[in-house]
Amino acid sequence: MLMGLSGSGKSTLLRCLNRLIEPSDGHILIDGDDIATMDDKELRETRRKKLSMVFQGFALLPHRTVIDNVAFGLEIQGVSKEERYAKAEEAIAKVGLKGYESSKTSQLSGGMQQRVGLARALATDPDVLLMDEAFSALDPLIRSEMQDELLALQDKMKKTIVFVSHDLDEALKLGDRIAIMKDGIIAQIGTAEEILTDPADDYVSEFVAGVDRTKILTAENVMKRPEPVVSINSGLKVALQLMKKHGISSIFVVDPEKTVKGILFIDDAVAAVKDKKTIQDVLVTDILSVKPDVPIKEIIPVMSDSSSPLAVINENNKLIGVIVRGSILGALAITEDDQNDLT
Amino acid sequence: MILPDLPIGETVESGVYWLNDKFGFLMDIFSNIIDILISSFKDALLFLPPFAFIIVATILIYLISRKNIKLAIGSAFGLLLIDSMGLWTLSMETIALVLSSALVALLIAIPTGIIAAKNETIFHIVKPILDFMQTMPSFVYLIPAVIFFGLGNVPGLVATIVFAMPPAIRLTNLGIRQVPVELEEVATAFGTTSIQKLFKVELPVALPTIMAGVNQCIMLSLSMVVIAAMIGARGLGYQVLVGIQRVNIGQGFEAGLGIVIIAIILDRLTQSLTPKK
Structure with a gap:
């Protein structure tokens, strides 16, 4: 994901990758071959087989029908009509345009036109997809829909996609790794969390200042280490002592495999000691838990309804972290401070 | 102050004679080719008797113009009118001249x-030549044409070709240059050779503009073919010329009307060939 304001060189960088713009220096390696030093013939082969591109203005050929647009790349490769139509139909189905094969492209809406553009890029089954502001010309609702579909497609295809965007929300939503560009230089490259929580310089932090962090930061980012916990086999006095020592009013109870069994509140524990009960007797098993990749936007309403801490558990039901109200507020407050420092 | 009397006229004249002297044999070959072209078109057009021709032409026009019934019926009436004025053979001769000259002009122009x-240097060389060709009064082309090819259909056609070519060159050039950058990028990004790019992207996208050039070329051919009657080209133009010389209003008007009918049919037909943008 290449990100930056207009004029920052992101489209230029993208066009260097398939040499629509000649790079003046450096190497572009794909499967170990350097695109930058290829002769015309090798470059043509690479463009045909390994790279394809989706354009901001869709760039469909106006004299061709949908299927002939999608089959364009294969036609250039000299694939027979039957075979290329079969593959084109597959690609058209992938982007959800089945039934529009023989339509004229000018009859389609913007969103549908870009689906054709995407299908055209997918039809040649390239290794790398270059997308130049592919969704920027679409209105917001359609854009978000296309983003979701691209994510769903990518889930199945697992291709390398280089996506240029000036829309930070889009970058954060789609990008596994985001490069923020300024004046032709990459200011920072990293995951969404890395860029939000640890901006490399003032430019990057200013750039990401307006982002809704609750959408980006996940349970994993704000959770504390699950300490202390108490084993289900321990006595109540051990549990009470741990809570007193750490100044907390509740504690998670786990079994030897670190699977959460429940939560123990201090008041219940004190009462239970008097009645000579065990941990199992006063354990609250109905606990709140989330997976580590849930964004905190979804956690906040859960937490505001309950005073108990939230357990973060992985797919094997093991306790990997704890979220208390303070941890979320802290994560958001730090970033607020950063913004105040800038202004 | 007395300016020197530059011998531009004399120089051009001696140049033309020199060319004729040295390359006369080439001109003869060219002349024969043109002659064959014209007479083939003429023979083809006069192969059928007028009524059969009109029926075939009407059906063809209907099909070529993508079922434009008005154009087909209008053309049929126009052709019938020409026949009823007794101008059939002359009209077919004029059409043969127009088609031959437009064909050669387009083969060079496109x-x-x-x-x-594609090439800026060539563009900068071609552009002033085109300006020159278009502003020079069309009659002037008739003189060297006569020297090279004598009198008759061939010099008339050569002058016509020179006259009709510029707009087709200009509009082809313009059409290709107007192909959006993103479409050029699409072609390149998908790995086209330059020939594939030309035939699969540039020419189809530029086609509406190029067709406007073809239309212009045919219309200019028609107008020049009439003027070329002055150096012996046959057809309706000759009829107009005779009408002028004899102050025969009726004859001149009938021939003029025939030209108008042919012009309208050719214009509408080539326009309907142009794909809608």
């Missing part, structure tokens, strides 16, 4: 336009 669009 490739030239494409090359000029």
Whole structure:
């Protein structure tokens, strides 16, 4: 994901990758071959087989029908009509345009036109997809829909996609790794969390200042280490002592495999000691838990309804972290401070 | 102050004679080719008797113009009118001249336009030549044409070709240059050779503009073919010329009307060939 304001060189960088713009220096390696030093013939082969591109203005050929647009790349490769139509139909189905094969492209809406553009890029089954502001010309609702579909497609295809965007929300939503560009230089490259929580310089932090962090930061980012916990086999006095020592009013109870069994509140524990009960007797098993990749936007309403801490558990039901109200507020407050420092 | 009397006229004249002297044999070959072209068109057009021709032509026009019934019926009436004025053979001769000259002009003009669009140097050479060709009064072309090819259909046709070529070159050049950058990028990004790019992207996208050039070329051919009657080209133009010389209003008007009918049919037909943008 290449990100930056207009004029920052992101489209230029993208066009260097398939040499629509000649790079003046450096190497572009794909499967170990350097695109930058290829002769015309090798470059043509690479463009045909390994790279394809989706354009901001869709760039469909106006004299061709949908299927002939999608089959364009294969036609250039000299694939027979039957075979290329079969593959084109597959690609058209992938982007959800089945039934529009023989339509004229000018009859389609913007969103549908870009689906054709995407299908055209997918039809040649390239290794790398270059997308130049592919969704920027679409209105917001359609854009978000296309983003979701691209994510769903990518889930199945697992291709390398280089996506240029000036829309930070889009970058954060789609990008596994985001490069923020300024004046032709990459200011920072990293995951969404890395860029939000640890901006490399003032430019990057200013750039990401307006982002809704609750959408980006996940349970994993704000959770504390699950300490202390108490084993289900321990006595109540051990549990009470741990809570007193750490100044907390509740504690998670786990079994030897670190699977959460429940939560123990201090008041219940004190009462239970008097009645000579065990941990199992006063354990609250109905606990709140989330997976580590849930964004905190979804956690906040859960937490505001309950005073108990939230357990973060992985797919094997093991306790990997704890979220208390303070941890979320802290994560958001730090970033607020950063913004105040800038202004 | 007395300015020197530059011998421009004399120089051009001696140049033309020199060319004729040295390359006369080439001109003869060219002349024969043109002659064959014209007479083939003429023979083809006069192969059928008028009524059969009109029926076939009407059906063809209907099909070529993508079922434009008005154009087909209008053309049928126009052709019937020409026949009823007794101008059938002369009209077919004029059409043969127009088709021959437009064909040769386009065969030269479209490739030239494409090359000029691709190469700035060639464009800068071609552009002033085109300006010159278009502003020079068309009658002036008749003089060297006569010297090279004598009197008759061939010099008339050569002058017509020179006159009708410029707009087709210009519009082809313009059409190719107007192909959006993103579409050029699409072609390149998908790995086209330059020939594939030309035939699969540039020419189809530029087609509406190029067709406007073809239309212009045919219309200019028709107007020049009439003027070329002055150096012996046959057809309706000759009829108009005779009408002028004898101050025969009726004859001149009938021939003029025939030209108008042919012009309208050719214009509408080539326009309907142009794909809608």
